[in-house]
Amino acid sequence: MPTKWLRASLLSGIDKILLEQFSLSISLLENEINFDFNLLKDPDYKLPLTTALKVLDDCAKYTGCQYFGALLANEQNNDHLSLMYSLAKSCNSFDDALSVVFEQRLKRTNGFEWQPSKDEFNAYIKSHIDDISGIDTTQATLFGIIRLFKFFKNITKNKWCPSQIYFTFPAPNNIKYLKKILGADIYFNMKFNGFIFPIKQLSLEMSGQNSKLNTALKDFLTLTGKSSNTNKLTQIKLSIRSLLILNQRCTLTDIAESQHQTTRAIQYYLKKHQLTYQNLLDGVRYNIARDMLIETENSIYKISSLIGFTDSTVFTRSFKKHVGLSPTKYRQEYQDLKLGNNYML
Structure with a gap:
């Protein structure tokens, strides 16, 4: 199976969180997990997907924070997503934006896959991360869900509101933090990771027409x-x-x-x-x-x-x-x- 890669800058901000929110030594963690956090500052450096997932998982274990992936995603400003923001905002509706983003960009993100679908009443966006033997993908899933949540909120000027958010893993040790960020009903131990929202929200107008x-x-x-x-x-x-x-x-x-x-x-x-x-x-x-x-x-x-x-x-x-x-x-x-x-x- 070919190696899959991610931009190292995708995980930027980990060192800042460890230092400012947990008062932990970066060098000590680097030695413990055998990873150089300076690599995350290089915009052209790429990490194997397995390494990126392991770094997130190791940080969660090292800090004892079972929602570390969500914390990182919430702290990031996501400047590197500006091209996708622009593409999505230039569409006529949220439905059009989903088509552009998923078909042209996110589906090509190695290791991560997003699957939009809909029925008579609801729309669904399910996430999937390739199974990596021996590595817990909980933190990566939290990270991806929060990033996508912020993305959708931004392009719709906060009008998009999921009614339910599903996770396949057990609840972390601070559900209140997730509820504060997501503002929706959250369920754990479900069959898929992702969002459920009323189908009428697909007609939401985008804000960036020019x-x-x-x-x-x-x-x-x-x-x-x-x-x-x-x-x-x-x-x-x-x-x-x-x-x-x-x-x-x-x-x-x-x-x-x-x-x-x-x-x-x-x-x-x-x-x-x-x-x-x-x-x-x-x-x-x-x-x-x-x-x-x-x-x-x-x-x-x-x-x-x-x-x-x-x-x-x-x-x-x-x-x-x-x-x-x-x-x-x-x-x-x-x-x-x-x-x-x-x-x-």
Whole structure:
């Protein structure tokens, strides 16, 4: 069976909780469970799924906190979920958001699987974690349920309310903490882990409708759909465009992950076509900049910031070198051309 991996940053914040809430020595725990918590601070580092599950389980045992996974999820700000937040918020309804998130993103999270379904009265979201021999997945389940709960609350502006939440394991030693976070009836020793809520809540409207997000969503769905009409280079460009439009980090590693390939494979493909990642990134950046200069009234500074430049002067110089005109001149010439066309009509 192939090794499954998770981003180490998914578990970020463990060291802070151990120190601030339990006054425990990080170094002592590191020695005891043979794990370096500094790895969780590296955004590009990945952990085997078995290691991630074991770390959560070991922390629960070390602290005596049987709801440690829930505590960690509740303390995290989930910045790394911002792309999924944006994708979900750009949908028309909660039902549409579930389809996008589950079909395009969460179902591809190695080791974790979410299964939405519905009947005449209720909707269900069941979670599943691959069976790992000898490792208790209770903490990972608590962690995942709380994260997803916060996610749904956010995209619906707190309007989504599950009526029941099920767990397959026995109740932990502080049910009050879970009830305070979840605000729903909680049941343990059930047949599945997940949420039950009234089916009418699927029609809840999302809060983030705007053209920028819709464009990014369309690009993202084209990318993940792997259309036979979309070649690999176009897919890479779409991925870069989506991340830039949503103001996300856009490294070669991020692009490789979006393509479900290694960075080496992407580099080899680009080299084969006499391209570099930086050249490709710059090309997409300037295309977005040109669109914004024409279609919006955003300042040069704001546009440069939106596409990843920290210095608008550097952006102006680079744009002129790439396009042949300064951003201001490019915008002015388009406006002059538009006025001329209107006059001719």
